[in-house]
Amino acid sequence: MKFKLPHTLVLLFSLMVVSLVLTWVVPSGEFERTITETGREVVEPGTYTEIGEKEYLSPLALLTVVPRALADAQGIIFFVLIIGGSIKVIRDTGSIDALLGKIVQRFGSRPAWLIFLMMFAFAAASATLGIAEEYVPFAIILVSLCAALRMDAITAIGTLVVGYGIGYGVAFMNPFTLVIAQEISGLQPLSGMWFRLAIALPFLGIGYHHVWSYAKKVRANPEHSYMSGVVTEITDQTNDYPPMTTRRKVILGATSLALIGLVIGIKEAGWYLTELGAMFAGLAIVVGFLSGEGASETAKSFSEGAAELTGTALLIGFARAIALLMEDGMILDTVVYALAAPLSAVGAELSAVGMLFIQSVLNFFIPSGSGQAFVTMPLMAPIGDLVGVSRQVAVLAYQFGDGLMNMIVPTNAVLMGILGLAGIPYAKWFKFVWPVILKLLGAAAITMVIAVWIGYS
Numbered sequence: 356m357k358f359k360l361p362h363t364l365v366l367l368f369s370l371m372v373v374s375l376v377l378t379w380v381v382p383s384g385e386f387e388r389t390i391t392e393t394g395r396e397v398v399e400p401g402t403y404t405e406i407g408e409k410e411y412l413s414p415l416a417l418l419t420v421v422p423r424a425l426a427d428a429q430g431i432i433f434f435v436l437i438i439g440g441s442i443k444v445i446r447d448t449g450s451i452d453a454l455l456g457k458i459v460q461r462f463g464s465r466p467a468w469l470i471f472l473m474m475f476a477f478a479a480a481s482a483t484l485g486i487a488e489e490y491v492p493f494a495i496i497l498v499s500l501c502a503a504l505r506m507d508a509i510t511a512i513g514t515l516v517v518g519y520g521i522g523y524g525v526a527f528m529n530p531f532t533l534v535i536a537q538e539i540s541g542l543q544p545l546s547g548m549w550f551r552l553a554i555a556l557p558f559l560g561i562g563y564h565h566v567w568s569y570a571k572k573v574r575a576n577p578e579h580s581y582m583s584g585v586v587t588e589i590t591d592q593t594n595d596y597p598p599m600t601t602r603r604k605v606i607l608g609a610t611s612l613a614l615i616g617l618v619i620g621i622k623e624a625g626w627y628l629t630e631l632g633a634m635f636a637g638l639a640i641v642v643g644f645l646s647g648e649g650a651s652e653t654a655k656s657f658s659e660g661a662a663e664l665t666g667t668a669l670l671i672g673f674a675r676a677i678a679l680l681m682e683d684g685m686i687l688d689t690v691v692y693a694l695a696a697p698l699s700a701v702g703a704e705l706s707a708v709g710m711l712f713i714q715s716v717l718n719f720f721i722p723s724g725s726g727q728a729f730v731t732m733p734l735m736a737p738i739g740d741l742v743g744v745s746r747q748v749a750v751l752a753y754q755f756g757d758g759l760m761n762m763i764v765p766t767n768a769v770l771m772g773i774l775g776l777a778g779i780p781y782a783k784w785f786k787f788v789w790p791v792i793l794k795l796l797g798a799a800a801i802t803m804v805i806a807v808w809i810g811y812s
Contacts, residue, residue, distance in 0.1 A: 363774070363781040364666075367673040367765055371417055374677050378684025383409045385688045386734075400737045403692045412684050420683070424676035425668075428768055430628040431488055432668045435772050436661040438492045441635040441642075443660025444653055445610060448646045450603040451496060457599060459503045466504045466574070467567055473497070474518035474563055481522025482555065485531040485724075487761075487769050488628060490515055492635070494776040506570045507580040508777045509787050513566040516762050516770060517791060521562050523724065523758030524799070525555045532724040536753050539728060540736040540746040547747045550811055551754075554802055561798060565791035581783045606645050613638045667775030671768040674722075678766055681720050687730070690720060695734050703743035707803040710735055710749055714756025715796065722767040724757045745812040748803065755799040763788050 387402035425432065445451055462469040480486045493515060501511035526533040527548055534544050572579040597603075617634055620626035626634075643653025681687050694713040698706045714731060721727040732753060739749040761767045765781055774784055 363670060363765075363771075364673060366781055367670065367677065367771075368417075370677050370765060371420070371673065371680060374680040375412060375414070375417055375684075378412050378680060378686055381684075381686040382406075382689055383685040384692065385685060386692070400734050403688060405689075406685060410685075412680070416680065416683065420676045420679050421672065424679050425672035427679060428671050428675040431768050431772060432671050434488065434628045434632045435491055435664055435667055435671065435776070437632045437635050437639075439664035439667075439776070440657035440659075440661040441639040442492060442495055443663070444639045444642050444646075444656045445606065446495075446660075447648070447656045448603060448606050448642065449597040450606040450610075451499070453597045453599040453603050454607055456503075456597070458500060463504060466506065466570065469504070470510070470514050470567055470570060471563055473514045474521075474559065474566065477515055477518030478522035478525075478555075478559055478562075481519040481529065481758075482526045483528050485523075485526070485529040487519060487523070488631070490519060491769065491772055491776065494773045498777050501570075505574045505577070507573050507577075507582045508779050509581055509783065510566065510570040510573060512773060512777050512779060512784070513569065513787065516773060517562040517566055517788070518559075520758050520762035521555075521558050521795070523761060524755050524795070525551050525558055526754055526758065527551055527555070529724075532728060532757055533750070533754060535725050536728040536732050536750045539732040540750055542746055542750065547750075547811060550806065551751075558795060558798060561794050562791060565794065569787065581786050582779065585778070585780065585783065602645065602647075606642055609641050609645060610638065613641075664776065667772055670771040670775045674766050674768050674771045678720055678722070687720055691717060691730060691734065695731075695738060698738050698742055701742070703807050704804045706739070706742040707744050707748050707752060707807050708800045710739070710744065710752035711755055711796070711799055711803050714753050715760045716756075718756050718760035719764045719766055722761060722764055724761075727757050728753060744807060745810070747812045748806045751806060751811070752803060755796075755803075759792060759795050759799065763792050 383406040384403055385406065387399040389399050442451075458469075477490065494512060497511035497515055498508045501507065501514075523529065523532060528534070528545050537544055537546065577583065613634055617626070617631060620630055620634070624630075639653065639657050643650065643656075646653070648656075681690075694716060698709050698713075701709065713735075714727070717727060717731060721730055732750070735749045735753065736746045738744075739746055761770060763770075763785065765771060771781070774781060
């Protein structure tokens, strides 16, 4: 009998069960926390204490945590639903398919260049502006584009997720991870940029080699695709693209202006999910007017697009439920303490690699980049002082652990949302991404040792 991988929702629920069991066997504990001058809550090193009387979560928590998690992740859930509706409105005008036809015509004989340029763009935007959730709208378009070039959905999402994961890992000036971690560690914001710039292209090269090697196999023989046998609406594309009319050019122009406004809003006005969702809702209205379809047809398209992403919304909620169970059981600080304690017993080089390992493991429980910085950096920075690891190296370990592992941990709501949009089961994605994660973590470990040797600070 052939083993059949379970649905992604089943995998996430299984991880919820594991998290619940851990809350029963792992001692509850907590660190004291203080408020910084900027109003941020950080962990106070050396203050961990176990909670004497442990409160055990009921098995019913597996059910009650679901609606709580959906409510807790409502920002990104509703953002995804609005994007789905907006993209459907734009797509029904034929504008996106007409644009894809032009891109295929230009890059049809040079797919390797296309993949590299896309990965470079995603990595650069994440390394500088800290973009992550904002990539979600690109998922459907990238899958359609790669399908036209005889590449599968995994190739398409590989360019996106591997690109942005590496960007976060080697971030030059990411305000949501790097700047926060350096501030907590008492470092000058953006200091040490020269080293991160030096390692950026080698890391991107590792990611590009993996994605393009897989893409070449799929182009040569579609049976080599990990998506073989998985039917999705997006991948059933036709090469008969509609013409690029003036009306479609105007619609694409309006969409481009909205995306430019999105970038400016993020950078200059600190926009986040509420403002970004409003931008896409407004774009759907404008496109509906420009298309001449009328209000009712536009509303119908928007509703259909949003409805198609209900499954994706559930995946995001279940992913958040895993971390929520850990927090309810008060074992998150215990896990951090247990992992950090052994570092004081080894040399500087091993301590640096150990910090990388710890940050990578903790990313499963704390997939939020800024959240992980607030919990771990107040601990890692002083530990680094004790074992001869500079605070800059400690920050680098945090960056690698956060950025690289976000490409694979199922608790990352952004990753699960993108996979859901593209119709990629998590098990298929895991099969594709784990080899490159190992390569990148190996390169990161070597980089950590080099950073210690050269006195990176």
